[in-house]
Amino acid sequence: MILNGVEIRDSFAEAFPMVGTRLIITADSAKWAMIAAKTMTGFATSVIGCGCEAGVERVVPESETPDGRPGVAVLIFAMDIKGLKSVVPNRIGQCVLTSPTSACYAGMEGGESISIGKALKYFADGWQISKMVGGKRIWRLPVMEGEFVCDHDTGSVSGVGGGNILILATSRGEALAAAEAAVENMSKVEGCIMPFPGGVVRSGSKVGSKYKGMFASTNNFYCPTLRAQTDSHLPPEVASVMEIVIDGVSFDAVAACTKAGIEAVVALGRDKGVVAIDAGNYGGDLGPFHFKLREIMA
């Protein structure tokens, strides 16, 4: 399949089940809501090294937030519910509770409950105040700046982690420009995050390593400088590859996000240095979710 001169390779992204939740973080200003959200979702690019994958889903307008202030929706994913229950209150406690003027609310209902205020209330050392209104319990924690307000818990969802696309381009700059365009378009799809820096991975990995104890290592088949030394998957004109990893609350959300990313890259076309779109997989035997690029773009 060739779209605007860009080859859509006959490949698929292989993704895995993850458990996720959404939080709404608000603050007195959009600036501080985003600071809290970015801090809270920092160091959360890959479960392999971070214990979870997290990112900003979207900016939430004042009219939609529980307290009428500017907000940001974040999604957090872990491999299992136990892991999610561990990382969520820990990250809120260190990164949102501490962030000036912030508050934190449940962003989804249903599924297994994830404690947020229920776990954080002890910071208030007995001065915490709970309020049950409208069927929801909320906590107020007195802090030096004023009060930190946080919902008692949030819901969870069985999601999908590890959707991805690979952008093959004729230079590093063109690969990054295409990736940036893709991330911008993908960010419009609700229910998904791209957890790596700026949404882009410059160091996609393969499973395993020659070194004992390494679970993942550089994907040498897509490293342009190793073309002469490995069974390269890159055509001669490709000098750089950028990956975009996608986690979402459902298969459909990840599929829609994948499509949005490819469409943005295709819009740039071969004239902007994009040679092909590929995807990372492990042969199809490990992950139950397969995002076939050509089917998505059909």
Added chain:
Amino acid sequence: MSGIVLTPRASLESRVDLSGVLPGAGVDFARLPVFHGGRKVALGDLFTASGVDDGRMTIEGGDALLDSVGAGLAKGEIVVKGDVGSKLGFGMTGGMISVKGSAGAFAASEVSGGKIVIGGDVGEKLGAAGDGSRRGMSGGVVVVGGSAGARAGERLRGGVVMIEGDAAEEAATDLIAGTIAIAGKLGANAGRGMKRGTLLLRSPEGLCAGFGDAGVHDLVMLRVLVRRSQELAAFMGASVTGARRFAGDLYSGGKGEALIVAG
């Protein structure tokens, strides 16, 4: 409103306990046993019952001698087109009760869910613990269009109580948790023994001596409350951001509060 309609056959001469007279039970209303004075009689002796039991019930006329209207209601709706006596909605867990007139003592006592709206005044111990009980209302919403008698919210454990008129003396005595909003004047010695919970007031006048002024604060929580409770939004205004906070009763732990908010 359709559903079952109860119409008094004549003026009542003594108190009637309507415990167990609830919509949606699929029973023959005329045969339901009720206490009239000291005697057990059939409901049909006192009221005519017409209509279909579709989960709604209307009591035409109303009377201050009708006790325990809607006691134990779990679902459905009751409308009383007049006054009721004591223990309105006692122990209610869900559903809706609307009283166009006034209610007697112990209205909404030990309610844990649902909503009660009373157009007129209520007697003493609104939402309070019943005789011999340790805890009052623990959930749900009660709105009183008029004023409340003494000790409103005594030992309240949760839920939202909204009093649009005045509250007589010793409101919120021994309050455990929950929220009481009082738009009118507060009687003397309010909040005595209050352990936790929130009073939303227009003025601190009437609070007992155990309340200490913590100053004026921008409270994000107020913004949340008005978005999650239409009653509190009506009380505080949708744009509320701050309040003057009094903590109390400091002689009983002092973890309750009275927030003074503008209307």
